[in-house]
Amino acid sequence: MKPLFTRRSLLVAHSLKNGFLPRSQTWRSMLIPAKNWTGTRSFTQSQIIRNSHKTPDSNKELGNKDSDDKEKNKQTKKKTPAEEEAQRQKEMEDKFRKDIEEQIKKRFQGNAPNIKMINVDGQQIAKGALVISTVVLLLTFFLVSNQQKDELSFQDFQTRYLEKGLVQKLNVVNRFAVEAELIPGAFSDETVRGPNGTPIVTFTIGSIEVFEETMKEIQDKLSIPTEERLPILYVERGSLWNLILPVLPTVLLIGGLYYITAKRMGLMGANGGPGGIFKIGKSNAKLFNQETDVKIKFKDVAGCEESKEEIMEFVKFLQNPQKYEKLGAKIPRGAILSGSPGTGKTLLAKATAGEAGVPFLSVSGSEFVEMYVGVGASRVRDLFKTAREMAPAIIFVDEIDAIGRERGNGKMGGNDERENTLNQLLVEMDGFEASDHVVVLAGTNRVDILDKALLRPGRFDRHITIDTPDGEGRKAIFKVHLSKITLKAVEDIKASNKGTEFSKYKLEVDDAIEFLAGRLSALTPGFAGADIANCCNEGALIAARDDANSVDMHHFEQAIERVIAGLEKKSRILSPQEKKTVAYHEAGHAICGWFLQYADPLVKVSIIPRGQGALGYAQFLPKEQYLTSDVQFMHKIIMALGGRVSEELHFPTVTSGASDDFKKVTGMARHMVVKLGMSKRIGNITFDEEDGSEGFKVHNTYSESTALAIDEEVKRIIDEAYAQCKELLTEKLELVDKVAEEVYAKEVLTREDMIRLVGPRPFPDQNEAFDKYLKGQDAFKKLPKQVDEADKKGNSDTME
Numbered sequence: 184m185k186p187l188f189t190r191r192s193l194l195v196a197h198s199l200k201n202g203f204l205p206r207s208q209t210w211r212s213m214l215i216p217a218k219n220w221t222g223t224r225s226f227t228q229s230q231i232i233r234n235s236h237k238t239p240d241s242n243k244e245l246g247n248k249d250s251d252d253k254e255k256n257k258q259t260k261k262k263t264p265a266e267e268e269a270q271r272q273k274e275m276e277d278k279f280r281k282d283i284e285e286q287i288k289k290r291f292q293g294n295a296p297n298i299k300m301i302n303v304d305g306q307q308i309a310k311g312a313l314v315i316s317t318v319v320l321l322l323t324f325f326l327v328s329n330q331q332k333d334e335l336s337f338q339d340f341q342t343r344y345l346e347k348g349l350v351q352k353l354n355v356v357n358r359f360a361v362e363a364e365l366i367p368g369a370f371s372d373e374t375v376r377g378p379n380g381t382p383i384v385t386f387t388i389g390s391i392e393v394f395e396e397t398m399k400e401i402q403d404k405l406s407i408p409t410e411e412r413l414p415i416l417y418v419e420r421g422s423l424w425n426l427i428l429p430v431l432p433t434v435l436l437i438g439g440l441y442y443i444t445a446k447r448m449g450l451m452g453a454n455g456g457p458g459g460i461f462k463i464g465k466s467n468a469k470l471f472n473q474e475t476d477v478k479i480k481f482k483d484v485a486g487c488e489e490s491k492e493e494i495m496e497f498v499k500f501l502q503n504p505q506k507y508e509k510l511g512a513k514i515p516r517g518a519i520l521s522g523s524p525g526t527g528k529t530l531l532a533k534a535t536a537g538e539a540g541v542p543f544l545s546v547s548g549s550e551f552v553e554m555y556v557g558v559g560a561s562r563v564r565d566l567f568k569t570a571r572e573m574a575p576a577i578i579f580v581d582e583i584d585a586i587g588r589e590r591g592n593g594k595m596g597g598n599d600e601r602e603n604t605l606n607q608l609l610v611e612m613d614g615f616e617a618s619d620h621v622v623v624l625a626g627t628n629r630v631d632i633l634d635k636a637l638l639r640p641g642r643f644d645r646h647i648t649i650d651t652p653d654g655e656g657r658k659a660i661f662k663v664h665l666s667k668i669t670l671k672a673v674e675d676i677k678a679s680n681k682g683t684e685f686s687k688y689k690l691e692v693d694d695a696i697e698f699l700a701g702r703l704s705a706l707t708p709g710f711a712g713a714d715i716a717n718c719c720n721e722g723a724l725i726a727a728r729d730d731a732n733s734v735d736m737h738h739f740e741q742a743i744e745r746v747i748a749g750l751e752k753k754s755r756i757l758s759p760q761e762k763k764t765v766a767y768h769e770a771g772h773a774i775c776g777w778f779l780q781y782a783d784p785l786v787k788v789s790i791i792p793r794g795q796g797a798l799g800y801a802q803f804l805p806k807e808q809y810l811t812s813d814v815q816f817m818h819k820i821i822m823a824l825g826g827r828v829s830e831e832l833h834f835p836t837v838t839s840g841a842s843d844d845f846k847k848v849t850g851m852a853r854h855m856v857v858k859l860g861m862s863k864r865i866g867n868i869t870f871d872e873e874d875g876s877e878g879f880k881v882h883n884t885y886s887e888s889t890a891l892a893i894d895e896e897v898k899r900i901i902d903e904a905y906a907q908c909k910e911l912l913t914e915k916l917e918l919v920d921k922v923a924e925e926v927y928a929k930e931v932l933t934r935e936d937m938i939r940l941v942g943p944r945p946f947p948d949q950n951e952a953f954d955k956y957l958k959g960q961d962a963f964k965k966l967p968k969q970v971d972e973a974d975k976k977g978n979s980d981t982m983e
């Protein structure tokens with residue numbers, strides 16, 4: 184007999200009387216009432232915990248060990264310590280069992296239920312479950328296949344039941360199955376018992392109409408009188424699922440599509456919560472709170488004094504409208520701020536709001552554009568409604584060209600929705616009265632493509648152009664941004680002026696910042712406000728990377744180089760031959776620039792690869808000038824050709840390094856011929872060579888013969904420049920050699936190096952800023968640390 188308790192068994196009491204273990208009761212409470220639990224309790228508990236944590240593997244191991252023990256027992260009668268332990272355990276289990284039985288007897292006093300102890304093993308349970316599920320599956324499969332096999336056809340139903348008069352009623356269930364109730368006693372293999380005990384056979388039908396028709400025909404044939412014909416009832420059966428399931432895929436598909444669309448269009452409310460589609464027509468304008476958000480004032484916008492003055496009028500109006508209205512003056516409704524990217528249009532608009540102290544609603548033109556028709560117009564309406572409610576207020580529409588493009592100009596098909604939005608904007612701007620005290624400012628980089636209706640007086644009355652800043656403007660912008668940075672020049676003054684008078688100290692600091700800003704401005708011609716802000720920030724980042732305590736001129740110069748020429752490509756290692764070619768190429772540019780009167784002053788020659796594909800560069804500082812003569816153009820072209828000509832003069836073959844120079848040269852020459860009337864043969868005429876607003880060039884505005892003449896003139900100019908360049912560089916062959924060798928060895932040459940190598944420039948530099956801030960003071964010099972590193976890498980070798 185199997186032992187009732189084994190070491191690895193989980194004890195479960197199984198009530199034979201009830202046939203199952205009541206769920207609410209644990210095995211322990213089934214066996215013995217808690218109050219009668221005695222000293223054996225602790226043993227049992229620990230036993231259970233131990234066993235219940237065992238894995239099937241550990242059980243197996245233990246099982247193997249038991250059988251091994253038996254084997255050993257057979258071989259030798261002497262008991263091992265393990266056997267002794269097993270024996271002891273068995274005795275304890277027996278005692279425990281007896282104990283339980285006694286207590287049960289005592290509890291039920293002779294009426295004890297028939298209790299049987301069984302072993303429950305995890306593995307056994309799993310096996311059992313597996314077997315049961317397999318059986319259930321097989322049974323289901325068998326039943327289903329059997330059902331399919333035995334399904335009654337209509338013909339069988341007709342011959343076996345209908346024609347024999349065994350049918351008493353027909354129920355069409357869910358329009359596809361028929362339950363035929365047979366007369367009592369008509370049982371067969373195919374019948375099942377219906378709810379009231381009547382035998383039933385079932386079969387399926389294709390369509391109710393055909394079934395009815397067939398039934399009629401059969402009964403006609405059997406000459407059954409109309410009143411005795413079989414009644415046909417229609418019943419719908421099944422759960423709610425039967426109704427839901429057919430429509431569920433469609434509902435899920437539509438719901439999914441809606442969800443994806445709503446999410447893509449950002450219509451799910453701010454946090455994906457409710458609001459959704461109902462908010463679509465509302466304006467997305469961001470409202471800046473005067474007290475907390477708009478902290479920008481006019482003093483933060485530097486270098487565009489005229490624009491500031493223009494816009495100041497709006498501020499004065501919003502602050503004191505009565506002053507103007509009293510005199511009968513109408514206040515401009517809006518202003519278009521136009522200019523190149525990063526020139527400070529948004530900044531100026533924000534400063535206007537900051538100065539005026541009124542609500543500032545900022546929105547981007549593209550935010551009006553939505554895939555749904557009418558949404559843009561509705562948002563415009565809502566924006567103006569909100570502004571009127573808050574008046575006095577400023578609306579700022581950034582990138583207005585997104586909605587304000589000229590109407591009916593879409594060469595590739597119109598965009599009605601955008602035009603609707605623009606129309607609504609025009610209507611709103613017309614619609615509000617001067618007394619509404621709402622001012623609309625708009626920013627764009629492309630004022631040329633805006634609809635004329637938008638620019639007429641009464642709408643955007645003022646056109647404020649913000650140009651790229653000149654030298655003084657850049658200096659002023661640098662001052663604004665440098666004021667937020669810990670500068671080495673200022674820190675040095677602080678350290679050396681302890682105890683001196685504040686006014687003197689302040690003067691020194693101002694001078695230092697003035698000089699720094701001036702020098703940086705001289706090094707950054709053509710930079711817009713955003714570039715300057717970026718440079719200052721980059722400089723501080725470079726200083727932080729160097730673990731410096733303050734930001735020095737070198738850091739800013741590195742930042743400028745990075746913005747102009749791109750990142751230094753330390754990974755791009757040139758072969759000695761390539762390096763030599765690049766050195767001669769750059770030396771050619773440098774010598775041309777040095778000996779041509781109208782060339783810009785040179786600040787640096789470098790053969791360190793930078794940015795996209797640039798293996799070296801000669802950096803010149805163009806002066807601020809508003810007119811360029813044909814001779815100046817010529818000198819620029821000669822200078823650009825200097826690289827290729829130098830390669831030709833020093834090497835048997837030429838390289839691809841001059842492709843970018845040629846692009847510039849061709850562009851300049853073509854501009855001279857086509858736009859500036861600088862070709863005698865073509866004459867004083869300008870040809871429109873611009874692309875259409877959609878970026879498609881449809882046709883040239885000149886004849887084929889003119890096109891040929893233009894091409895010939897462009898070539899003539901370049902050829903002439905080439906000849907002059909060759910003449911110049913042949914004459915200065917030795918100097919080119921000198922410069923190339925030095926740049927090859929040092930990688931970087933500054934202006935001072937050039938003076939040392941080739942002597943001072945024969946023409947005065949006509950660049951005031953250059954004279955003031957850079958003359959005699961090297962810019963873009965390698966830091967001592969960098970020079971050391973270059974030496975370590977062996978860069979100071981000489982060219983063979």
Ligand SMILES: Nc1ncnc2c1ncn2[C@@H]1O[C@H](COP(=O)(O)OP(=O)(O)OP(=O)(O)O)[C@@H](O)[C@H]1O
Nearest residue numbers: 483484485524525526527528529530660712713716
């Ligand atoms: N005149 C300026 N004075 C001080 N900082 C300026 C000036 N112009 C631009 N900046 C700096 O450049 C940043 C970008 O300027 P802003 O966004 O106003 O340019 P934008 O003309 O609106 O450009 P975009 O046309 O690309 O929208 C500003 O946040 C500011 O730091």
